[in-house]
Amino acid sequence: MYKNSTRIKLRRLRHKESAIDIAIQIIKNEGFLNLSMTDVASKLDVSVGSLYQLFSCKEELLSAIALRGTELLKELIKRAVNFDGRPREQIMAVHLAHTHYSNTYPVAYQAAYLSNIDGISQKISKESHDALKANMQEVMGLAVQIVERAIESGDLRLPSNVTPQDIVYSFWALRYGNIALSAFNLCKQCSQEDKILKHSTAFRTMLDGYNWAPLSENIDIDSLSTKIKKELKLDQEFISFPEQMNRNRRSTDFQPNAIQ
Numbered sequence: 001m002y003k004n005s006t007r008i009k010l011r012r013l014r015h016k017e018s019a020i021d022i023a024i025q026i027i028k029n030e031g032f033l034n035l036s037m038t039d040v041a042s043k044l045d046v047s048v049g050s051l052y053q054l055f056s057c058k059e060e061l062l063s064a065i066a067l068r069g070t071e072l073l074k075e076l077i078k079r080a081v082n083f084d085g086r087p088r089e090q091i092m093a094v095h096l097a098h099t100h101y102s103n104t105y106p107v108a109y110q111a112a113y114l115s116n117i118d119g120i121s122q123k124i125s126k127e128s129h130d131a132l133k134a135n136m137q138e139v140m141g142l143a144v145q146i147v148e149r150a151i152e153s154g155d156l157r158l159p160s161n162v163t164p165q166d167i168v169y170s171f172w173a174l175r176y177g178n179i180a181l182s183a184f185n186l187c188k189q190c191s192q193e194d195k196i197l198k199h200s201t202a203f204r205t206m207l208d209g210y211n212w213a214p215l216s217e218n219i220d221i222d223s224l225s226t227k228i229k230k231e232l233k234l235d236q237e238f239i240s241f242p243e244q245m246n247r248n249r250r251s252t253d254f255q256p257n258a259i260q
Contacts, residue, residue: 016054019044020068023061024107032062032114059123063115063132069108070135073101077142079232087150088212088219091171093228094143095203098175099196100234112136113176143168155213167210174202 022043026035035058041051055061080093102109115124115132147164150156158167178199181187187195204216229235 012054015044015046015050016064019051019054019061020064023058024065027062027065027107027111035061037061056125057123059115059120060125060128062111062120063124063128065108066111066115067128067132067135069101069105070112070132070139072105072108073098074135074139074142076101076232077139080228081142081146083228083231085224086214087146087153087155088207088214089224089228090146090149091143091207091212092204092224093232094146095171095200096225096228096234097232099199100229102175102179103192103196110179140165140168140172143171150212156210158210170206171203174199174206178202 019040022040023035026039037051037055037058038048040058040061041048044051055064076097077094080090080097083090083093085093112132114120115129121129144164147156147167151158151164158164178195187198190198204221208215
């Protein structure tokens with residue numbers, strides 16, 4: 001009886017993760033508006049009714065993509081927080097990890113903010129919203145820890161009206177602002193590399209504006225970036241992350257076949 005129940009649960013979880021994989025590919029190739037439960041069910045080789053037992057609507061499927069993505073982002077940010085360096089170098093590791101993740105897995109990254117857009121958000125369950133919000137709060141909380149370390153070490157002195165949370169909010173606002181401008185393609189002559197460079201320059205300039213030591217002029221940016229990418233393994237696929245999380249949790253509730 002128990003074994004049968006376990007098999008059913010595992011099969012359901014495999015179907016759920018496979019549905020997420022299929023949805024990612026459809027969104028990647030055709031956009032979210034062209035995602036349909038019928039297409040996902042067909043590619044999954046199950047009935048539409050069976051798919052609706054897993055996800056109540058395509059918006060709920062989108063939130064599942066976002067949740068998977070934020071789990072990966074969280075693991076990357078944890079690596080950045082533990083980077084062997086001063087707080088300024090650690091926050092730069094957060095920046096590089098975040099940038100690399102958003103560029104490598106755009107569907108999962110975009111799903112996180114699409115899930116909060118009017119017309120989509122209302123169709124997503126409170127449970128899914130809460131899980132996604134908890135992940136993002138943990139990610140931002142990890143970054144706040146680095147700012148607090150910088151203050152404790154004397155590398156950073158904030159004005160009395162600015163909090164560590166304000167600094168981290170500015171980081172995220174800068175990143176999402178860059179994405180919004182890219183969507184409008186306002187810099188048509190800019191390559192993807194140019195956009196990344198502009199964003200990185202703006203990020204360092206903001207840190208310098210707060211006099212966060214060491215200032216950019218005292219950092220070998222190229223050497224530091226190379227060191228961060230090597231230690232955080234940013235040149236490797238993140239496919240190992242869910243598998244590692246699965247082992248750590250000693251459960252079978254997170255086994256994606258592909259991450260995008």
